[in-house]
Amino acid sequence: MGLFDEQITAVRRFIDEAEDAGRLRRLDSPAAEPWPSGSVLVLEEDTALELGNPSVGSLSMLVWAAEGEARDGAVSLVGPDLAEASGAGLPFAQVVIAAGDFPNEYDSYRDLRDAVYDTRLKGLSVRAMPSKQVLWCRVSRQAADAGFSIGHLGAALLESLRDVPGVTAAEALFITSSQEDISRLSGAAAGARRLVDAMMKMYQENNFDCETCEYQDVCETVMDLKQIRKKLTDGKAVPG
Amino acid sequence: MILAVCGKGGVGKTTVSAIGAKALAASGVKALIVDADPAAGLAMALGIEPKRTLNDVRKAIIEEVKAGRRDERDLAVSVDYLVAEALTERDNLAFLSIGRPEDVGCYCKVNVILKDAIEMLGGMFGATLIDAEAGIEQVNRKVMGAVDYVLLVSDTSAKAVRVAETIRDVSGRMIPDAGAGLLVNRVREPAEADRVESNTSLEVIGRVPEDDTVREFDAGQKSFFDLPECPASIAVEGTLTAAGFLS
Ligand SMILES: Nc1ncnc2c1ncn2[C@@H]1O[C@H](COP(=O)(O)OP(=O)(O)O)[C@@H](O)[C@H]1O
Ligand SMILES: [Mg+2]
Numbered sequence: 001m002g003l004f005d006e007q008i009t010a011v012r013r014f015i016d017e018a019e020d021a022g023r024l025r026r027l028d029s030p031a032a033e034p035w036p037s038g039s040v041l042v043l044e045e046d047t048a049l050e051l052g053n054p055s056v057g058s059l060s061m062l063v064w065a066a067e068g069e070a071r072d073g074a075v076s077l078v079g080p081d082l083a084e085a086s087g088a089g090l091p092f093a094q095v096v097i098a099a100g101d102f103p104n105e106y107d108s109y110r111d112l113r114d115a116v117y118d119t120r121l122k123g124l125s126v127r128a129m130p131s132k133q134v135l136w137c138r139v140s141r142q143a144a145d146a147g148f149s150i151g152h153l154g155a156a157l158l159e160s161l162r163d164v165p166g167v168t169a170a171e172a173l174f175i176t177s178s179q180e181d182i183s184r185l186s187g188a189a190a191g192a193r194r195l196v197d198a199m200m201k202m203y204q205e206n207n208f209d210c211e212t213c214e215y216q217d218v219c220e221t222v223m224d225l226k227q228i229r230k231k232l233t234d235g236k237a238v239p240g
Numbered sequence: 241m242i243l244a245v246c247g248k249g250g251v252g253k254t255t256v257s258a259i260g261a262k263a264l265a266a267s268g269v270k271a272l273i274v275d276a277d278p279a280a281g282l283a284m285a286l287g288i289e290p291k292r293t294l295n296d297v298r299k300a301i302i303e304e305v306k307a308g309r310r311d312e313r314d315l316a317v318s319v320d321y322l323v324a325e326a327l328t329e330r331d332n333l334a335f336l337s338i339g340r341p342e343d344v345g346c347y348c349k350v351n352v353i354l355k356d357a358i359e360m361l362g363g364m365f366g367a368t369l370i371d372a373e374a375g376i377e378q379v380n381r382k383v384m385g386a387v388d389y390v391l392l393v394s395d396t397s398a399k400a401v402r403v404a405e406t407i408r409d410v411s412g413r414m415i416p417d418a419g420a421g422l423l424v425n426r427v428r429e430p431a432e433a434d435r436v437e438s439n440t441s442l443e444v445i446g447r448v449p450e451d452d453t454v455r456e457f458d459a460g461q462k463s464f465f466d467l468p469e470c471p472a473s474i475a476v477e478g479t480l481t482a483a484g485f486l487s
Binding site: 039040200204 | 307311334
């Protein structure tokens with residue numbers, strides 16, 4: 001049982017259904033050239049396309065799992081790619097699954113998160129609000145003209161995730177089709193966030209007064225959280 | 241370069257800032273304009289209606305902290321998101337209003353995160369101009385210790401010049417590497433400005449005449465983006481050039 005089994009199952013179901021409906025595109029083959037890194041400020045007047053404006057739908061989700069749980073290098077897209085966008089904005093979901101061996105969940109989470117936050121790509125500004133699982137990006141005119149695509153973003157994300165210690169495989173799913181499609185994963189994203197919050201609380205506060213903890217429900221039901229808690233309480237019992 | 245416009249209330253800081261913003265818009269430089277006046281005077285002078293203020297961002301972050309989300313990286317990332325949402329953009333300018341500070345207890349960590357975010361934001365723009373309303377201490381606490389130039393504004397009254405000198409003393413201690421110069425505003429007679437100049441240790445880098453066009457725009461609540469070239473605008477632009485802020 002992994003920490004995010006339920007969430008990963010939901011993502012797999014979404015991918016399978018989209019594939020059955022012929023709506024899923026695989027952008028796996030890495031872009032011919034990795035996108036250059038560079039400045040991250042994109043003003044409105046320089047913006048060709050806005051992704052994940054809160055008003056049109058936005059979702060960001062990061063989960064990890066044991067080795068073998070991610071299809072390494074897979075970049076899937078449901079909805080138009082950037083060049084196919086008809087207006088100035090698209091709804092946007094970014095779902096990342098990392099797989100590998102993560103002995104310290106807390107450190108791993110922070111490393112993975114930094115890898116996701118730090119893809120500084122030229123002409124792409126990325127802003128995230130982790131507690132609301134939203135991601136809001138701007139693609140500059142220059143980047144759009146030069147052919148920046150979801151494939152470039154996916155490749156850069158996976159590249160940066162593979163540099164994280166312990167990661168053996170990484171996969172990404174993007175949704176640009178509709179708010180409705182995105183909302184099918186919002187429950188999973190909220191669940192993932194809650195698990196991360198519970199885990200962070202354990203590591204940061206070292207307080208195991210479960211009676212008063214707002215994460216008691218997840219903590220009692222998710223096997224991995226129980227194990228983390230046990231590891232931390234056992235550690236505390238060691239003298240010195 | 242980050243320039244803060246400071247001085248006594250009513251001497252013309254907002255007017256100078258608004259003219260500066262217009263000049264930056266014309267220059268094409270990506271510039272951040274910060275309205276540190278709780279009454280949002282600069283926003284009004286420019287005809288901008290910010291949807292959110294930096295203080296709203298602060299409140300939102302405090303909510304995050306209260307909700308138990310204390311991870312610093314997550315908070316810092318959230319601040320960037322919220323600040324971006326609080327920017328009002330127009331051409332090459334981005335406008336940020338500080339808003340009315342409310343006493344919501346001490347959240348030093350939040351203030352530090354906020355300051356870092358603003359500094360980072362400022363670093364992404366070619367120029368940052370701050371209408372620093374109440375004076376330099378506010379600029380430091382709420383916006384940044386990274387000000388490169390303090391543009392002191394006074395009218396021709398001895399009181400306003402004295403306030404400018406005090407601000408210079410404080411800022412000299414706080415940000416010793418920053419430049420400073422005095423703009424004497426609302427000059428009717430050259431003799432008035434001569435008198436100010438001979439009675440202060442501050443370096444006078446500009447004289448801006450009393451100007452009917454400015455008064456008219458202010459009274460009619462017209463946007464300073466539409467201000468035509470006039471004696472005051474020419475003098476303000478000359479002063480900002482002398483400060484090294486405009487080229
Ligand atoms: N050079 C000028 N000529 C005429 N009126 C001016 C000039 N500079 C400022 N004013 C007027 O002085 C008043 C106060 O100016 P303001 O910029 O709001 O000051 P502050 O921001 O320092 O409080 C406003 O009514 C403004 O129109
Ligand atoms: Mg003012």
